[in-house]
Amino acid sequence: xxxxxxxxxxxxxxxxxxxxxxxxxxxxxxxxxxxxxxxxxxxxxxxxxxxxxxxxxxxxxxxxxxxxxxxxxxxxxxxxxxxxxxxxxxxxxxxxxxxxxxxxxxxxxxxx
Numbered sequence: 448x449x450x451x452x453x454x455x456x457x458x459x460x461x462x463x464x465x466x467x468x469x470x471x472x473x474x475x476x477x478x479x480x481x482x483x484x485x486x487x488x489x490x491x492x493x494x495x496x497x498x499x500x501x502x503x504x505x506x507x508x509x510x511x512x513x514x515x516x517x518x519x520x521x522x523x524x525x526x527x528x529x530x531x532x533x534x535x536x537x538x539x540x541x542x543x544x545x546x547x548x549x550x551x552x553x554x555x556x557x558x559x
Contacts, residue, residue, distance in 0.1 A: 450487040452501035459505045467505035470541060471497050471549070478554045488554065496552030500545040507542035 452468050455461055475497065481489040488494050507513070536543045549555035 450485065450497070452498045453505060457502065457505070459509060463505050463508045466508055467501045467545075470504050470545065471501045474500070474541070474546065474549050475554045478549075480554060493552055493554055496548055496554055500542075500548040503548060504542040504545040507544065512537065512542060513540055 450468065450472060452471055453459065453464055455464055457464070459467070475488070480493055483489045488497060536546050546555060
């Protein structure tokens with residue numbers, strides 16, 4: 448079961464809420480942290496980081512970050528919208544800000 452960090456009451460559509468919560472769960476799945484009985488982070492600062500990351504992921508999805516990150520193709524010419532580490536994250540469907548929030552809190556470990 449995925450911990451619910453944000454909900455529709457935060458102003459996002461249900462599908463975006465679900466995707467954002469799942470992405471945060473994925474990104475912290477290998478991190479080492481004090482855990483509550485349900486496996487979610489027990490420390491308040493870790494809980495806040497997860498909520499902040501889920502909100503960033505949801506905003507990024509809502510605002511089209513996932514589509515823009517992939518770029519587009521016109522005939523044989525490929526236009527890439529993002530490059531470097533941010534481009535790699537975005538290509539994997541991960542909001543770079545969400546990733547950085549979790550890294551700064553000591554919760555991120557996955558390398559895309």
